Amino acid sequence: MTLVIERPSPTADTAPVKPVRSYRSWWILTPLLVVAGLVNGWNLHGWPGRINDDEGTYVDQAWAMLDHGALAHYTYWYDHPFLGWAIIAGYAGLTDGFDRAPSGVMVGREVMLIAALVSCALLWLLARRLRFGRGWSAVAVALFALSPLAVYFHRMVFLDNLATMFMIAALAAAASPRRSVGAALWSAVWFAGAALCKETIVILLPALVWLLVRHTDRRTRPWNLGVFGVTFAVLVAAYPVFALLKNELVPGAGHVSLGWALWWQVFGRAGSGSLLDPSSGTYGLAHSWVDLDPWLIVPGVLLVPAAWFVPRLRPIALALLIQVVMMCRGGYMPFAYVIAMLPFAALLIAGLLAAVPTRVPAIAAGLVAAVLVLPAWTSTMVAQSHVDGSADSRAATRWVVDHVPRDSVVVTDDYIWLDLKLAGFTKPVWLWKVDTDPEVMTEVLPAGAASIDYVVLAGQADSTLxxxxxxxxxxxxxDVVERFGEIEVRKVRR
Structure with missing residues (x-):
């Protein structure tokens, strides 16, 4: 296989590229978005099930913004910037989400579906600005939208989905054919939005700056980079300024702080181990991604070296490489880490196939897709369409609503917590606030365990307890009074 090696030239690297204004793009993109919407939206509430209560946490915090103007349903401790759940709150407020949806987390999943479709449209725009043909741009979007791995994570209420959407927007702005200061400005705005949704996305800054450099004229490059840097810094600085104004920037007695939260995020968590260690949690997490779908993330990572022979793909390859290297360092690995890797893997696969001057690799890839990939994807998506992974949680919630007094103290997870609040319960307690939140212990659990009436949870690990x-x-x-799958409703003896 021979790749087309692009040499830096006025035409390839610095010359302005006229924007493509053609209805033909819409004739391709619109059906893609319809299919992506159907695949990602079908059985939105049932698959994946309620497997990570970070989903409930972000939705609960969005509810708190609307209900009583707080940044979180408990003390906000700067675990993440709050733009992500502010977006969920805005959507819920505009659509009356918390009053109409069957469960609070469903509101968040609706936002994730919208974010996935916006990301697809932005990925198309980015691919076109990287000079992909319409067909290969469609391949990139299809990989990103239809892979079971992507669908699995795009549905769940993770800040990473919103941060990735803003990141793709920043890259598309940086690659603007206008090569203007305005493009740099908007790239900074969107990247700041990404950082204010999920701060860890800033590790991709080098890739974004490299793309911006490639798409600016040498004569105006200092201005463009200066505007980008100042705009990004000013917008992101609003977060520590907010903490400073609340006297919560640095650690101190009697209050939370941004400084302590950052320390905890970087150094306080137990590491998940390195991707290079088969016994590590990071390796196990990566293995679960491959089990779900080996046809997106694995080829994308393997193609990183080849992408260095195609200059326009080098910033994209760098973005994916940075994330792989971070998995090898031995630090804490979040469950949703793969989300920000998906668009870059899709772009590399489509971009490298597009760069090959002969049709043989493309034909071979098409045969592999027809024989192996599409049947596997179809089988997985058909199977998941019949799964209702949240049924047990909803059933447990309904039992509590029907049988437990509204003033009872019910310790539960963050999925059920909000549904109990919406049903009128005054004292549900998120399990992670037991023993860790002084206000909860003083006002809700003054007698310790004797203050608890019910516990509604799946079995907890010994390390958690x-x-x-x-x-x-x-x-x-x-004592167990009811059981719904793995979830037990327990009544505490007085």
Whole structure:
């Protein structure tokens, strides 16, 4: 296989590229978005099931913004910037989401569906600005939208989905054919939005700056980079300024702080191990991605070296390489980490196939897709369409609503917490706030475990209960009154 090696030239690297204004792009993109919407929206609430209560946390925090103007349903401790759940709150407010949806988390998943479709449109725009043909741009969008791995994570309420959407917008602005200061300005605005949704996205700054450099004229490059840097810095600085105004920038007695939260995020968490260690949590997480779908992330990563022979793909390859290297360092690896890798893997696969001067690799890829990829994807998506992974959680919630007094103290996860609040319960307690939030212990659990009436949870790991002794004591002194799959409703004995 021979790649077309692009040499830096006025035509390839610095000459202005006229914007493509053609209805033909819409004739291709519109059906793609319809198919993406159907695939990502079908059984939105049922698959994946309720497997990571970060979903509930972000939706609960959005509810708190609307209900009583707070940044979180408990004390906001700067775990993440709050733009992500502010977007969910805005959507819920405009659509009356928390009053109409069958469950609070469904509101967040609706926002994720919209974010996925916007990301698809932006990925098309980015691919076209990287001089992909319409056909290969469609391939990139299809990979990003239809892979079961992508669908699995795009549906869940993770800040990474919103941050990735803004990141793709920043890259598309940086690659603007106008090569103007305005393009640099908007690239900074969108990238700041990404950072204010999920701060870890800033590791991709080198790739974004490289793309911006490639798409600016040498004569105006200092101005463009200056505008980008100042705009991004000013917008992101609003977050620490906010903390400073609340006297919560640095650690101190009696209050949370941004400084402590950043320290905890970087150094305080137990590491997941390196991707290079087969016994590590990081390796196991990556293996689960491959089990779900090996046809997107694996080829994308393997093609990173080849992408260096295609100059227009080098910033995209760098973005994916940075994320792979971070997986090898041995630090904490978030469950949703793969989300920001998906668009770059899709672009590399489509971009490298487009760069090959002969049709043989494209034909071979098409045969592989027809024989292996599409049947596997179709089988997975058909199977998931019949799964209702949230049924047990909803059933447990309904039982509590029907049988437990509204003033009872119910310890539960963040999925069920909001649905109980919406049903009129006054004292639901998120399990992670037992023993860790002084306000909860003083006002809701003054007698410790004796203050708990019910516990509604799936089985918890010993390591979790070791850090929550009051919850452990409550569970030890309780009896199961109902069971819904793995979720037990326990009544604490007085």
């Amino acid at each position: 070791a850090s929550l002794p009051t919850l452990r004591e409550g569970l030890a002194g309780s």
